[in-house]
Amino acid sequence: MIWAARYLSLFTGLLSLSQEILWVRFAGFAYKGAPQAFGIILGLYLLGIALGAGFGKLYCRGERNLYNVAGVLLVIAAVFDMLLPWLAAHAFSFGNLAGGLVLATSVIITSLIKSKIFPIAHHLGSSSSGGKVGSSVSKVYFANIIGSTLGPLVTGFVLLQVFTLQQCFMLMAGLTLCVAIFCFMAGTFSHCRLYLVGGVVVTLALFFLPGTMIKTLAENTGSKEGPFKDAIENRYGIIHLLDAEDGCDFVFGGNAYDGRINIDFMGDSNWISRLYMLAVVKPQPMRVLIIGMSAGSWTRVVSAFPGVEKIDVVEINPGYIELIRRYDEVKPLLSDPRVEIHYDDGRRWLKRHPDKNYDLVVMNTTFHWRAYITMLLSREFLEVLKSHMNPAAVLAYNSTYSPDVFKTASTVFGKVWCYGNFVIAGDAFSLPSEDEATRRLGALRLDKKPLVDMARPEVVAKLKACMGNFEPYSAVEARAGRPLQVITEQNMLTEYRFGQSIMKSIFD
Amino acid sequence: MVQTKRRISEPILLGVFFISGVSALIYQVAWQRLLFGAFGVDVESITIVVSTFMLGLGCGALIGGQLADRYGRRVIEIFAICEVGIGLFGAISPFLIPEVGERFMQHSLPVIALVNFLLILAPATLMGATLPMLVAYLCHSNANVGVSIGSLYLSNTLGAATGAIATGIVLFIFLTLNQTIYLAAAGNFFVASVVYLTIRGKVPA
Numbered sequence: 117m118i119w120a121a122r123y124l125s126l127f128t129g130l131l132s133l134s135q136e137i138l139w140v141r142f143a144g145f146a147y148k149g150a151p152q153a154f155g156i157i158l159g160l161y162l163l164g165i166a167l168g169a170g171f172g173k174l175y176c177r178g179e180r181n182l183y184n185v186a187g188v189l190l191v192i193a194a195v196f197d198m199l200l201p202w203l204a205a206h207a208f209s210f211g212n213l214a215g216g217l218v219l220a221t222s223v224i225i226t227s228l229i230k231s232k233i234f235p236i237a238h239h240l241g242s243s244s245s246g247g248k249v250g251s252s253v254s255k256v257y258f259a260n261i262i263g264s265t266l267g268p269l270v271t272g273f274v275l276l277q278v279f280t281l282q283q284c285f286m287l288m289a290g291l292t293l294c295v296a297i298f299c300f301m302a303g304t305f306s307h308c309r310l311y312l313v314g315g316v317v318v319t320l321a322l323f324f325l326p327g328t329m330i331k332t333l334a335e336n337t338g339s340k341e342g343p344f345k346d347a348i349e350n351r352y353g354i355i356h357l358l359d360a361e362d363g364c365d366f367v368f369g370g371n372a373y374d375g376r377i378n379i380d381f382m383g384d385s386n387w388i389s390r391l392y393m394l395a396v397v398k399p400q401p402m403r404v405l406i407i408g409m410s411a412g413s414w415t416r417v418v419s420a421f422p423g424v425e426k427i428d429v430v431e432i433n434p435g436y437i438e439l440i441r442r443y444d445e446v447k448p449l450l451s452d453p454r455v456e457i458h459y460d461d462g463r464r465w466l467k468r469h470p471d472k473n474y475d476l477v478v479m480n481t482t483f484h485w486r487a488y489i490t491m492l493l494s495r496e497f498l499e500v501l502k503s504h505m506n507p508a509a510v511l512a513y514n515s516t517y518s519p520d521v522f523k524t525a526s527t528v529f530g531k532v533w534c535y536g537n538f539v540i541a542g543d544a545f546s547l548p549s550e551d552e553a554t555r556r557l558g559a560l561r562l563d564k565k566p567l568v569d570m571a572r573p574e575v576v577a578k579l580k581a582c583m584g585n586f587e588p589y590s591a592v593e594a595r596a597g598r599p600l601q602v603i604t605e606q607n608m609l610t611e612y613r614f615g616q617s618i619m620k621s622i623f624d
Numbered sequence: 625m626v627q628t629k630r631r632i633s634e635p636i637l638l639g640v641f642f643i644s645g646v647s648a649l650i651y652q653v654a655w656q657r658l659l660f661g662a663f664g665v666d667v668e669s670i671t672i673v674v675s676t677f678m679l680g681l682g683c684g685a686l687i688g689g690q691l692a693d694r695y696g697r698r699v700i701e702i703f704a705i706c707e708v709g710i711g712l713f714g715a716i717s718p719f720l721i722p723e724v725g726e727r728f729m730q731h732s733l734p735v736i737a738l739v740n741f742l743l744i745l746a747p748a749t750l751m752g753a754t755l756p757m758l759v760a761y762l763c764h765s766n767a768n769v770g771v772s773i774g775s776l777y778l779s780n781t782l783g784a785a786t787g788a789i790a791t792g793i794v795l796f797i798f799l800t801l802n803q804t805i806y807l808a809a810a811g812n813f814f815v816a817s818v819v820y821l822t823i824r825g826k827v828p829a
Contacts, residue, residue, distance in 0.1 A: 133674075152792035152793050154653070155653050155788045155792030155793070158649070159784075159786070159789030159790075160785070160789075162781050162782075162788060163781075165777075166780075166781035166782040173774025176771055176774070234774075235771075238773050253689055253756045253773065254685045254688060254690070254756040255686070255689070257682070257685040257689070257756060258682045258683075258685050258686050261679065261752065262679075264681075264682075268671050268674040269671060272670070273671060460664070461664030464664030464729070465664075467730075468729060468730060496661075605661050605801065606802060608796055608801065612797045613797050
């Protein structure tokens with residue numbers, strides 16, 4: 117029966133690592149992509165594994181039927197696998213502390229129960245192997261590792277692409293139940309076939325439960341700007357929408373505000389005026405690079421700039437295309453022959469296309485405290501960007517009010533201006549007069565029609581107000597209240613040192 | 625090969641394996657960032673790194689098991705050599721990974737995935753080899769495999785949990801990415817030193 121122990125070890129590893137991937141996604145969503153989420157969930161999961169291995173070894177003393185013991189443990193694991201994600205999602209309605217505690221406990225419990233199997237499988241697979249302890253241990257361990265290797269691959273690449281997070285959680289619970297039945301069969305428990313059929317039926321029933329987990333989690337942890345409308349889930353992440361009374365729906369990527377569907381200068385619900393002001397600063401860019409398309413409002417406005425011949429858009433998550441198709445304001449950019457969308461990491465795409473140069477680069481950067489944002493905000497990446505910019509090119513991106521983002525830009529570019537939370541940087545640009553700004557804004561054309569009516573006094577007044585929002589970098593430095601620092605890939609300043617720590621978020 | 629002089633007690637073994645676990649997970653979190661910097665961030669990269677780490681542990685487990693059966697109690701010396709190997713790779717990784725990333729960035733994504741895989745495979749294999757070695761070593765005094773592996777796995781995994789959590793909420797706040805990696809390497813060298821000095825009778829067993 118050594119083979120059965122190895123299969124048990126393999127499936128336990130597969131289910132365990134798959135569930136870890138699911139919890140990382142769950143926590144990443146609950147904490148809006150906080151950089152500490154991955155390490156903390158990994159640590160809690162390992163803590164559960166450690167405790168489980170500690171308890172599991174106790175079953176190895178004595179003469180009981182360990183396959184039946186494993187079967188019972190896995191039935192318990194399946195029940196917890198099914199219930200705990202729901203419990204954690206609802207616990208956040210009582211606040212971040214309650215939600216965090218329930219989430220942490222859930223992660224530990226789900227890993228603890230499954231990892232009790234680990235010493236049992238080793239005992240079953242090794243103790244009957246005579247004197248070859250090392251090699252017999254390693255074979256059972258290897259089977260566990262193969263399962264642990266396949267878990268992230270199957271779940272990360274396939275299951276999360278095809279199914280929702282909720283369905284994946286339920287699928288894992290059902291599969292755990294099936295492995296429990298396999299253990300009972302190996303332990304010569306009676307009526308196993310009947311139980312196997314029951315396990316499959318329960319799995320299917322769990323799988324087809326109505327999809328409300330993300331809605332619950334979004335409502336309990338996310339923005340309350342409007343009612344939950346819909347979610348798009350794929351292996352790249354979770355995008356969800358909140359309904360807005362004015363029709364400019366809110367878009368969230370990984371539960372963090374991404375933008376709104378709006379291209380109207382005067383409505384300006386998403387502060388789209390920042391993009392209009394970019395047309396004032398850089399009026400006729402021929403080649404444009406946009407890193408991070410999100411809901412497409414920015415790209416749609418940039419496509420109205422006069423003289424634009426080509427817009428390369430680099431976006432990691434293809435789910436945004438599905439979103440853009442739903443909204444008439446932004447949908448036309450998908451059929452705009454000048455717009456080419458590349459699904460890739462921005463840095464990798466640039467390094468793989470060293471020949472591409474641009475007159476205007478726009479980055480729709482997310483909050484400065486989110487995981488891996490250093491890869492876009494660091495001095496190293498700005499230098500990569502600069503190497504792709506023509507001498508008079510302009511770079512614009514969102515600092516999300518981190519003054520260190522401006523400081524970093526000032527070490528790479530000769531001129532850095534602040535427009536609200538926008539960094540506008542380059543080596544050779546200047547702000548025009550109000551008359552020239554009026555002319556440049558009036559030159560914007562979308563589908564051959566003027567985008568703004570400069571004959572309207574309120575439009576001119578708004579432009580005048582917007583022009584007053586420009587500040588030089590020195591103003592940002594003066595009001596920061598501390599010496600500003602340069603963000604590098606080594607110090608990861610905005611993610612960790614000055615970031616919004618997950619611990620702070622729990623106790624707020 | 626150094627002649628084994630003294631047997632290492634279970635508490636010391638559990639202690640050094642805890643530190644080894646701390647270093648391993650510091651590496652996983654830190655190397656993930658180095659690899660993302662070198663090759664780009666997306667779900668494929670994340671999945672490949674996690675899976676490669678696991679596969680390396682598995683390959684190491686097979687090799688470690690064979691070595692444990694061949695060398696008996698002397699396998700503890702090979703364990704110390706493995707720790708030195710992990711530490712050496714850790715110490716050069718801040719230079720090696722970005723350099724390899726620059727050289728292979730222009731290649732196709734499957735080639736980049738393969739390079740990622742090979743980069744992590746060697747140290748992960750060494751890490752994976754350590755568990756069956758220590759289980760076999762401990763089994764010479766405690767014949768119950770389940771109990772031995774349970775204790776060692778508990779200790780190593782508690783260390784790993786500590787490393788994973790501490791990296792995000794403490795180390796990255798006070799140290800740079802490279803300094804964090806060097807700290808993990810120092811952990812490996814410390815483990816090797818303790819084992820070496822103990823079997824040579826320089827510290828109490």
